[in-house]
Amino acid sequence: MTPVRVGTAITLRGLRKRYGDVVAVDGVDLVVAPGEVVALLGPNGAGKSTTIDMLLGLTAPDDGDVSVFGLAPHEAVTRGVVGAMLQEAALPEDATVAEVVGMVGSLHDDPLPTAEVLRRSGIVDVANRRCAKLSGGQRQRTRFAIALVGNPDLLVLDEPTTAMDVSARKEFWTSMREFTDQGRTVLFATHYLEEAEEFADRVVLMRGGKIVADGTVAAVREAASGRTVRATLPGADRERLAALPGVTAASVRGDRIELVCTDADAAARALLIEFPRAKDLEVSSVGLEAAFLALTSEQEQR
Numbered sequence: 001m002t003p004v005r006v007g008t009a010i011t012l013r014g015l016r017k018r019y020g021d022v023v024a025v026d027g028v029d030l031v032v033a034p035g036e037v038v039a040l041l042g043p044n045g046a047g048k049s050t051t052i053d054m055l056l057g058l059t060a061p062d063d064g065d066v067s068v069f070g071l072a073p074h075e076a077v078t079r080g081v082v083g084a085m086l087q088e089a090a091l092p093e094d095a096t097v098a099e100v101v102g103m104v105g106s107l108h109d110d111p112l113p114t115a116e117v118l119r120r121s122g123i124v125d126v127a128n129r130r131c132a133k134l135s136g137g138q139r140q141r142t143r144f145a146i147a148l149v150g151n152p153d154l155l156v157l158d159e160p161t162t163a164m165d166v167s168a169r170k171e172f173w174t175s176m177r178e179f180t181d182q183g184r185t186v187l188f189a190t191h192y193l194e195e196a197e198e199f200a201d202r203v204v205l206m207r208g209g210k211i212v213a214d215g216t217v218a219a220v221r222e223a224a225s226g227r228t229v230r231a232t233l234p235g236a237d238r239e240r241l242a243a244l245p246g247v248t249a250a251s252v253r254g255d256r257i258e259l260v261c262t263d264a265d266a267a268a269r270a271l272l273i274e275f276p277r278a279k280d281l282e283v284s285s286v287g288l289e290a291a292f293l294a295l296t297s298e299q300e301q302r
């Protein structure tokens with residue numbers, strides 16, 4: 001099916017946000033076409049939630065521009081063009097699930113029928129339960145229903161499957177597929193490579209407030225792949241190792257060190273020059289999963 005709207009779904013240009021000394025988002029440029037399903041991947045503190053907050057107009061950027069289907073974020077939200085599911089969104093505790101979903105639907109011009117939304121979100125069985133009595137996973141699914149009921153062109157989800165068990169996750173992604181099969185656009189933040197891999201067309205990897213990789217899952221995996229250098233080096237200083245040229249991340253276990261590298265030759269040379277006592281050097285290919293973790297690890301990247 002063709003996308004519901006024409007033009008770019010999301011355009012972020014030179015987006016920056018600082019909280020005191022912390023640069024939460026540090027120059028993010030991103031264009032998402034209608035119908036794309038994009039995973040925003042990265043470790044804690046990478047800047048995913050802050051980017052999403054700016055996309056939804058909940059936080060004003062210090063610098064840069066945001067547009068959603070050509071609209072300012074606030075307008076896109078009030079017009080129901082974008083539906084959002086946020087990590088900590090409060091629910092009216094005394095209302096039942098069906099009441100909340102119906103109420104939010106009534107605020108929109110062209111809502112989906114409540115019964116359909118409850119079904120798609122997998123909460124038919126708790127429709128008459130008060131929100132105060134919901135489990136963590138049921139609360140998440142209720143938040144999803146609220147995001148869906150306005151029949152938005154773009155869904156923005158911040159770590160949607162947190163607190164869901166395996167079967168709830170599976171059900172959740174099945175409902176998402178139904179949504180995207182109709183040509184809708186989705187941007188979701190996650191910590192999990194496997195979710196991105198299974199569900200997204202495109203992965204945008206954030207780290208330290210910046211986009212460090214952007215492409216198909218396969219392309220990002222390739223960009224993340226590298227080699228490791230292992231050696232014996234008693235009393236090694238992890239930070240100095242991580243600062244060596246060609247090194248993405250360093251770890252120290254007893255006398256053994258491990259360097260994840262973008263350029264293993266440069267790293268090995270620099271290691272031997274700076275630490276002449278290093279011995280038993282081994283260079284090997286990193287598993288893709290390990291390389292990916294290294295790229296998103298919270299250790300200082302070089």
Ligand SMILES: Nc1ncnc2c1ncn2[C@@H]1O[C@H](COP(=O)(O)OP(=O)(O)OP(=O)(O)O)[C@@H](O)[C@H]1O
Nearest residue numbers: 019022023024042043044045046047048049050051
């Ligand atoms: N309101 C705020 N006040 C101060 N610092 C903030 C605020 N919001 C975010 N930060 C900081 O900005 C950085 C980016 O945080 P953000 O929540 O955007 O990251 P994230 O990638 O969504 O992380 P997580 O996966 O843990 O949700 C962090 O260092 C965080 O502590």
